[in-house]
Amino acid sequence: MDAKNRAKYEARARIVKAMAHPTRLFIVDELARGERCVCELTEMVGVDMSTISRHLAMLKNAGIVEDRKRGAQVYYSLRVRCVLNFFECVESVMKCNAKDHQKVLA
Amino acid sequence: MDAKNRAKYEARARIVKAMAHPTRLFIVDELARGERCVCELTEMVGVDMSTISRHLAMLKNAGIVEDRKRGAQVYYSLRVRCVLNFFECVESVMKCNAKDHQKVLA
DNA sequence: TGAAGATTTGGCAGTTTAGCCAAATGCCCC
């Protein structure tokens, strides 16, 4: 694999990695319903606000969400809807795993 | 977020995380063309075989690839084609990022 | 200007990853 190819996969990995955390997947799922401010997400997830803020920064850095200040609050929203396709596929994989597990038990 | 919901997102994250590495993305891309043995992938990527083996173990563990022994070799193949959709979406995000970057420069 | 609330950033500790080498395992063939 040459340097150019390597760079290509690294760029892709940066984006996938931004989704590779349960809290960030939850956030994406939630933002699919509409924009949310940091405090709302903090409330929903139930961890420190600084932690949520960092998760959001990662998603923003990857270009998956964008932010908009409104008063003292910062609202985040999805920038690219297709990330929701990830979920569909992830569900397929999980379904497939479950099915094979049945087979093993049978 | 209750325990059940948390478990749901953790399960999803396990799968996404399995894809969150440049080498593993390359492997998935390559396996989309057909099955490959560990030694072929090692040759293509250019890292230690033990490293490739571990990457493959992670993908297998997540249910994304499956293996089949043939003689002394172990051949890996995609188990769920839809993971390729990840790439499409990742490309969209990157395109979107590039476009915005243009805007910033303009 | 100053207090209060929302968010981000600095810093720290514990955990997980990634990669290499070496050793162990598995398979084929003589």
Next chain:
DNA sequence: GGGGCATTTGGCTAAACTGCCAAATCTTCA
């Protein structure tokens, strides 16, 4: 059974990730 190749696993180190607390920013409103 033993040598040789393919693969996996154990062990180690360096780097990255997470989450919390505390401190710094930023915004509004009196």
